[in-house]
Amino acid sequence: MKQWMRETRMDSFDYVIIGAGSAGCVLASRLSENPGTRVLLLEAGGSDLNFWVRMPIGYGKAFHDAKLNWKYSTEPDAGTTGKPAYWPRGKVLGGSSSINAMVYIRGQAGDFDDWAALGNPGWSFDELLPIYRRMEDNLAGEDEWRGCDGPLTVSNIEDSVHPLCANYLAAAEAAGLARNSDFNGATQEGVGIYQITTRRGFRCSAATAYLQPARKRRNLDVRTRAHVTRILFRGKRAVGVEYLQGTEVKQVTARAEVILSAGAVNSPQILQLSGIGDPATLKPLGIDVLHAAPMVGQNLQDHVGFDHLYKSKKPTLNDVLRPWWGRLRVGLQYVLIRTGPLSLSVNQGGGFVRTNPAHSRPNIQLYFSPVSYTRAQPGKRALMSPDVFSGFLMGVSNCHPKSRGSIDIRSADPAAPPKIVPNYLSCDEDVSELLEAGNMLRRIAATAPMQDIIAQELKPGPQITSDAEMIADIRARTGTVFHPCGTCSMGPAQESAVVDARLRVHGLDGLRVVDASIFPRITSGNLNAPSMMVGEKGAQMILQDAARITGLS
The missing domain is CATH 3.50.50.60 (FAD/NAD(P)-binding domain)
Structure with missing residues (x-):
């Protein structure tokens, strides 16, 4: 000292x-x-x-605020083309x-x-379920899976999400994926709308x-x-x-x-x-x-993943959050009645799926965000400054990575x-399942409900077709999802x-x-x-x- x-x-x-x-x-x-x-x-x-802590969508600012955040960076990582990863904690x-x-x-x-x-001993799911239920004040109500008298408020947002989430869910079903109304219920498998930890906005x-x-x-x-x-x-x-x-x-x-x-x-x-x-x-x-x-x-x-970026035929959150008058409107909505896009996360839809039948349970998490942004630096999420065009993201991350x-x-x-060495994608199995996940995103995008809203696939782009090209894109664009x-x-x-x-x-x-x-x-x-x-x-x-x-x- x-x-x-x-x-x-x-x-x-x-x-x-x-x-x-x-x-x-x-x-x-x-x-x-x-x-x-x-x-x-x-x-x-x-x-x-x-x-920026109390307003839900404010995490886009808190991610880079040294007053709130350790702002760590990893060592350059060979598995993701030598990039360091930004780690907000x-x-x-x-x-x-x-x-x-x-x-x-x-x-x-x-x-x-x-x-x-x-x-x-003591850490099986049956032994932990009562602890989870004790934690929760799930606004969907109590059942055998959910608690409703605990300190942590868990909110359903199905009635508040962007309308394009309906296209995503219909497209996933058209691609053969099951619907799931509660990822914290009897099974995690399927696609649906995420629950979030918010209370009165x-x-x-x-x-x-x-x-x-x-x-x-x-x-x-x-x-x-x-x-x-x-x-x-x-x-x-x-x-x-x-x-x-x-x-x-x-x-x-x-x-x-x-x-x-x-x-x-x-x-x-x-x-x-x-x-x-x-x-x-x-x-x-x-x-x-x-x-x-x-x-x-x-x-x-750590979980890692990547997004497929699309230009949209229909308005997205970009059209609300980018212009000053849109930000003013949703800002007033949030201040006055604690609702609207600022009261939510941008990760609205998603799911847990098996990329092939050989998996005994879901191995990939899906994300649908009715907003898009270009990451100028690793980990950048300019949530209040999205792309100037109407756009959205579909993303994936691995549930059970083998890399250590x-x-x-x-x-x-x-x-x-400290020195953080993530060794992302150092295990070939992690690369293979992300390749399968990328192909699944394209199958979802090819369905009629998504074709109704997709104007263009911007990333990885239609020129990327072979497995080798897809893997190169995965390594170039995969990053941490902060877990x-x-x-x-x-x-x-x-x-x-x-x-x-x-x-x-x-x-x-x-x-x-x-x-x-x-x-x-x-x-x-x-x-x-x-x-x-x-x-x-x-x-x-x-x-x-x-x-x-x-x-x-």
């Missing part, structure tokens, strides 16, 4: 949670329900009281749930059954759903602009946290546990900065190895961003995992990881819902273990 930084006295809490993201907010809420338990939540970012109360596209997808039942089969993030009500409790302390530099240990037991707030280095102690919920990038980074990781990574940086854990930062997984990457610190400086996970993976053995099935770091005491980094395998679809579920499940296990230790019921 720099010479001018000064230390202050040490506070003590029962639980210290690092990161107020999708899982961290859930933990802070659930662990502080007992008024006799003192909980501290540390967040490197600031308040989520921001217009939330640096704000609510974490990435405050800047994401709000699509609510739990994942396939088989995803979680696979987790359990890998040696993680505002984003319903983890901070809105869980943290905001809990902050009224005197036993919960939330500290923002608190950048954690390392976890403190006594022997092999985590006993506290050191963090930087302003110019002060501060330390706090945890009587029960330290809980790391900093996400797929920052959780492995903080572990490595604390001396927990592969000695071959830590020793050259001058970091003393507290505990050799070679899987920290490994097993990185890594995240490792490159410096002992906590402020230095990194797996870097502190869960499993029964330290040689192949970082945490056990109760999310305790192998070989250490008093330390858990509770966030998307624990996913042993990536789930199908958007990751916010399963990340929050991990927060709920983690809190449940922490409280159960504490009760066993103290003999409480």
Whole structure:
């Protein structure tokens, strides 16, 4: 630490949670329900009281706002023609749930059954479904799959989406795909309209759903602009946290546990900065190895995909959001009655499909966005400045990528961003299924309902026809859909995992990881819902273990 930084006295809490993201907010809420338990939540970012956070379509701005976002970049990636990938990650109360596209997808039942089969008891879908239902306030109403009394509002938007979504759904059916009215119901397979996490026209993030009500409790302390530099240990037991707030280095102690919920990038980074990781990574940086854990930062997984871009015969959201008078109209609509395009995500239609019968369950996610934009840089989404022509996008991403990457610190400086090596499309199977997905998009586009609205395929363009040309286009235009996970993976053995099935770091005491980094395998679809579920499940296990230790019921 720099010479001018000064230390202050040490506070003590029962639980210290690092990161107020999708899982961290859930933990802070659930662990502080007992008024006799003192909980501290540390967040490197600031308040989520921001217009671009609260307005749903504002994520197009929040994606590039350094006040809200870590704005990471990966290393140049050979699988996608040497491009680096831009990785927005939330640096704000609510974490990435405050800047994401709000699509609510739990994942396939088989995803979680696979987790359990890998040696993680308690993580099968049947065991997790009650936790999901406990989370939800689904405005579609309660049934055997959905909950309606939970803190997280899940909204159906079928009556609000752009009219061209009807063409997309009819075209998908004409191409042989089934309709599905609820991707979070009995099955994920089929095409339909996405549910999103909004409440009365505002984003319903983890901070809105869980943290905001809990902050009224005197036993919960939330500290923002608190950048954690390392976890403190006594022997092999985590006993506290050191963090930087302003110019002060501060330390706090945890009587029960330290809980790391900093996400797929920052959780492995903080572990490595604390001396927990592969000695071959830590020793050259001058970091003393507290505990050799070679899987920290490994097993990185992410969904990747690409869009087919079309010029439209009929008006799209481009015609609303591009001219100043259109933005004024929908802006007034949003301000006055909290409805209209600004109250939604641009990912309106979509689905989960099998690209060939050999797959036992859906392997590709579909997207339909009634808007188009040209990405000047990787990851750019100028949602409020779409193309000047009427256009729309159909897109795909892989549900179960086989490619694996890594995240490792490159410096002992906590402020230095880590080295992110995604290894996208390094597995031939990932390339093959994206090729099949691209051909499926063309089959959908060739149906009468889509031909009624397609004026021209702009990308990849009709000149791209052969498999080799399609694969070259896929590698050139494929990018992340912002779902990194797996870097502190869960499993029964330290040689192949970082945490056990109760999310305790192998070989250490008093330390858990509770966030998307624990996913042993990536789930199908958007990751916010399963990340929050991990927060709920983690809190449940922490409280159960504490009760066993103290003999409480």
